[in-house]
Amino acid sequence: MLLKWKIIAPLALTAAGAVATGIAILKQKLPPETLAPDKVQSAEAPSLNTGFYSFISGFRDAATVELSIDYDPAKYSFVVVEDEFLNYSSVSHAAILYGEKFNVQLEYASYTGDEDFAAHRAALEEKYHTLGEIECGEHKGFWVLDGDSIVIRFPIPGDAHSYLLVTVQKTPDYDDELTTLPNYAPLKDLLATIRFTRS
Numbered sequence: 043m044l045l046k047w048k049i050i051a052p053l054a055l056t057a058a059g060a061v062a063t064g065i066a067i068l069k070q071k072l073p074p075e076t077l078a079p080d081k082v083q084s085a086e087a088p089s090l091n092t093g094f095y096s097f098i099s100g101f102r103d104a105a106t107v108e109l110s111i112d113y114d115p116a117k118y119s120f121v122v123v124e125d126e127f128l129n130y131s132s133v134s135h136a137a138i139l140y141g142e143k144f145n146v147q148l149e150y151a152s153y154t155g156d157e158d159f160a161a162h163r164a165a166l167e168e169k170y171h172t173l174g175e176i177e178c179g180e181h182k183g184f185w186v187l188d189g190d191s192i193v194i195r196f197p198i199p200g201d202a203h204s205y206l207l208v209t210v211q212k213t214p215d216y217d218d219e220l221t222t223l224p225n226y227a228p229l230k231d232l233l234a235t236i237r238f239t240r241s
Contacts, residue, residue, distance in 0.1 A: 093120035095137035097150040099204040105240045107198060109137070109148065109206070112235035117141055129191055129209040143216040144229060147209040148236075151195075159197040159205055166195075176224045179234030185224045192223045198238055208233065 096108040113120060118141045128138050128147040136149040153162060163184055167173060172187035176194055183196035183206075194208040210223050223229055 088114045088116065091115045091120065093122075093137060093139070095122055095135075095148055097133075097135075097204070099150065099152075099198070099201050099240075101203075105201075107150070107201060107204065108239045108241070110237045110239075111137075111139070111148070111232070113139060113232060118232070128211060139232070141228075142213065144210055144212050144223060144226070146229075146232070149207050149209075150198075150204045151207040152204050153202075158202065159195075162195070162205065172221065174224055176230075178230045178236075181233060181236060187221060190220065192220060194224070194233075196236075200240060201238075206236075 090112045091114075093111050093113060094108060095111075096106055098104050099107045111120075118139045120137065120139050122135055122137050124135045127136055128145055131147070131149055133149045133151070136147050138148075139146040153159075157165075166184075166186060170186040170188070174185050176183055176185050178196075181196045183194055185192050185194040187193075190211060192210040194210065196206040196208065198204055198206055210229065212218075212220055212223060216223070216226075218226075
């Protein structure tokens with residue numbers, strides 16, 4: 043009986059080793075998703091909301107300009123206000139996006155006299171010492187440091203009367219210098235979603 047066990051035991055171990063080797067080889071040939079389907083997760087894009095802000099641009103040839111902006115409702119809240127502005131404004135209404143790291147106020151502003159965007163910029167270059175370029179998707183403009191705010195100006199395509207004024211203020215959760223905001227990717231990505239329509 044002892045002799046039989048001495049013969050059977052090594053055979054059993056050899057068979058078990060062969061099975062284990064076969065499983066290991068099979069695992070190497072299978073694609074990763076077959077091995078661990080529970081670990082493969084698809085990164086779904088967040089469901090975005092769209093905020094709308096409209097205003098009248100021009101006088102004799104007045105047109106309604108509507109701005110739309112896409113935002114993640116889990117990160118931002120959007121509201122159009124007639125008072126309690128984020129920053130002082132002389133316009134009748136403005137749009138505000140409240141976020142964790144920064145808050146943004148969007149409003150229209152009118153050129154003065156025969157001014158255009160280039161002339162408007164030239165005038166501000168003499169007034170403000172801190173000024174820089176900013177590009178957010180299709181929108182190219184400039185920013186200035188104005189008190190505790192970064193104020194960005196973008197031309198409105200096809201509009202000779204108005205431009206977009208964007209005031210950005212950082213929250214206590216933004217732990218970098220205020221002047222780094224124009225290069226902050228989440229802000230640039232948000233502003234890149236702005237679209238204009240005229241009617």
